[in-house]
Amino acid sequence: MKEIIAPLSNLLVDGEISSTELTQKYISAIEADNKKYNAYVSTTFDKALDSAKNADKIIAEGKATVLTGIPMTLKDNICSDGDLTTCCSKILEGFRPYYDATVWSKLKAQGAVMLGKTNMDEFAMGSTSETSCYGAPLNPRNTANVTGGSSGGVAAAVCAGLAPYGLGSDTGGSVRQPASFCGIVGLKPTYGAVSRYGLIAYGSSLDQIGVLSNSVMDSALVFDTICGVDEKDQTSVNFNFGSIADSLGKTDVKGMKIGVAQEYFDGINDEIKTAIFDAIKFYEKNGAQIVDIKLPVLKQALPVYYIIACAEASSNLGRYDGIRYGYRPESFNNVEEMILKTRTEGFGDEIKRRIMLGTYVLSSGYYDAYYKKACLLRENITADFDEIFSECDIIIAPTAPNTAFPLNFKGASPVDMYLSDIATVPINITGVPAISVPVKNDSNGLPIGMQIIGKKFSEKTIMNAAYFFEKNYKNGVEDFEGGVAL
Numbered sequence: 001m002k003e004i005i006a007p008l009s010n011l012l013v014d015g016e017i018s019s020t021e022l023t024q025k026y027i028s029a030i031e032a033d034n035k036k037y038n039a040y041v042s043t044t045f046d047k048a049l050d051s052a053k054n055a056d057k058i059i060a061e062g063k064a065t066v067l068t069g070i071p072m073t074l075k076d077n078i079c080s081d082g083d084l085t086t087c088c089s090k091i092l093e094g095f096r097p098y099y100d101a102t103v104w105s106k107l108k109a110q111g112a113v114m115l116g117k118t119n120m121d122e123f124a125m126g127s128t129s130e131t132s133c134y135g136a137p138l139n140p141r142n143t144a145n146v147t148g149g150s151s152g153g154v155a156a157a158v159c160a161g162l163a164p165y166g167l168g169s170d171t172g173g174s175v176r177q178p179a180s181f182c183g184i185v186g187l188k189p190t191y192g193a194v195s196r197y198g199l200i201a202y203g204s205s206l207d208q209i210g211v212l213s214n215s216v217m218d219s220a221l222v223f224d225t226i227c228g229v230d231e232k233d234q235t236s237v238n239f240n241f242g243s244i245a246d247s248l249g250k251t252d253v254k255g256m257k258i259g260v261a262q263e264y265f266d267g268i269n270d271e272i273k274t275a276i277f278d279a280i281k282f283y284e285k286n287g288a289q290i291v292d293i294k295l296p297v298l299k300q301a302l303p304v305y306y307i308i309a310c311a312e313a314s315s316n317l318g319r320y321d322g323i324r325y326g327y328r329p330e331s332f333n334n335v336e337e338m339i340l341k342t343r344t345e346g347f348g349d350e351i352k353r354r355i356m357l358g359t360y361v362l363s364s365g366y367y368d369a370y371y372k373k374a375c376l377l378r379e380n381i382t383a384d385f386d387e388i389f390s391e392c393d394i395i396i397a398p399t400a401p402n403t404a405f406p407l408n409f410k411g412a413s414p415v416d417m418y419l420s421d422i423a424t425v426p427i428n429i430t431g432v433p434a435i436s437v438p439v440k441n442d443s444n445g446l447p448i449g450m451q452i453i454g455k456k457f458s459e460k461t462i463m464n465a466a467y468f469f470e471k472n473y474k475n476g477v478e479d480f481e482g483g484v485a486l
């Protein structure tokens with residue numbers, strides 16, 4: 001896949017193009033193509049041009065770092081001061097936060113240029129981005145298909161050349177699965193590796209900000225900048241990753257132990273299974289050692305995830321009452337009716353379903369049977385993963401049981417939709433990192449994604465394994481032609 005950030009940075013530093021010109025190119029591409037993909041839901045072009053001008057000054061002073069002057073996008077649930085941030089929900093209509101998420105302040109400090117906010121499932125709940133109040137984004141690989149979700153707009157923008165890279169959030173797969181559907185790279189870091197301050201909460205013990213990009217190197221360059229402890233997020237961790245970007249390409253995969261769990265392939269479509277096993281063989285041919293591992297706990301991961309995520313969502317979404325943020329109905333007789341109408345009119349069906357499920361599993365009489373049991377099982381699953389990582393360095397698995405399905409395909413059945421998260425949710429439950437990289441196209445020309453999973457804080461290992469694959473595996477997914485031609 002195409003590395004974009006470092007080559008662009010070289011052009012900027014060599015004076016071949018200014019950040020202002022580059023930003024203008026992306027603005028023109030978005031103006032021309034966004035109606036095809038519905039990737040951006042709001043744009044911040046004037047601010048972007050101001051940031052670009054500022055970046056040009058930094059470059060002229062010789063103080064540029066690799067992200068200086070490079071445009072990018074944020075998912076519509078990551079706050080930036082004064083800019084619309086609506087979680088693609090009517091209930092946050094018109095909401096403009098008055099502070100920056102830590103990830104965005106870190107990027108801004110390097111002179112990054114934000115083009116706008118991108119489409120997503122309402123409050124990040126979904127796997128196709130179709131629950132967005134702005135309508136679904138469309139997959140640039142085939143616009144009759146979904147982008148995946150919930151960070152579908154970021155994936156579409158990055159795939160279609162409407163942003164060099166973007167940040168999304170991953171609670172149960174929302175960075176990796178849309179990356180897989182759109183044939184790009186999606187990194188979900190270790191829980192705590194990147195600050196969540198300024199990310200609008202869905203399931204706080206699972207939420208993690210991640211990177212969507214066109215290559216593993218681009219992902220590493222962004223991760224190197226956004227990771228680190230943050231006093232505003234008490235779950236963030238002080239871990240010294242060093243520079244992962246610098247480490248890429250310096251090692252091969254000889255002697256690397258790759259865990260393969262049969263359970264990860266149960267119920268996975270045959271074409272995907274074959275593609276992932278071919279990739280595993282490629283690693284083996286290059287000197288990696290394949291270790292058969294057992295992960296019987298995998299089948300518990302999906303119910304555990306949907307209980308915990310809904311429980312946390314029902315608590316996190318309690319703050320939307322029409323008083324403090326966004327949408328408020330025009331007429332009401334008293335405060336109670338105002339809150340009721342705000343929520344009835346402001347939340348979509350999927351959000352209401354999850355608030356009800358979450359409230360139910362937390363209610364007295366059911367708490368022990370559902371929520372508490374799910375938390376105990378979560379500990380078991382985490383312990384099993386810990387043990388597995390004493391036998392192997394990484395686990396290879398599919399990112400999703402299917403490639404991008406047609407629009408409206410899963411709409412009729414929420415449970416069917418939930419089942420499509422089977423391969424991604426264990427990673428959030430256990431808090432480990434994983435990266436999705438494109439492997440090849442299926443017979444319909446839609447990309448298949450492979451997940452490389454590691455133990456906590458092993459971003460360097462999984463990204464090196466992914467980089468080796470991206471550089472040396474010959475059966476990859478084609479780069480998408482379109483957007484800003486570089």
Ligand code: GLN
Pocket residue numbers: 124125126127149150169170171172173174175202309421
């Ligand atoms: N599809 C999963 C869900 O609906 C994951 C979403 C996410 O990671 N934000 O909960």
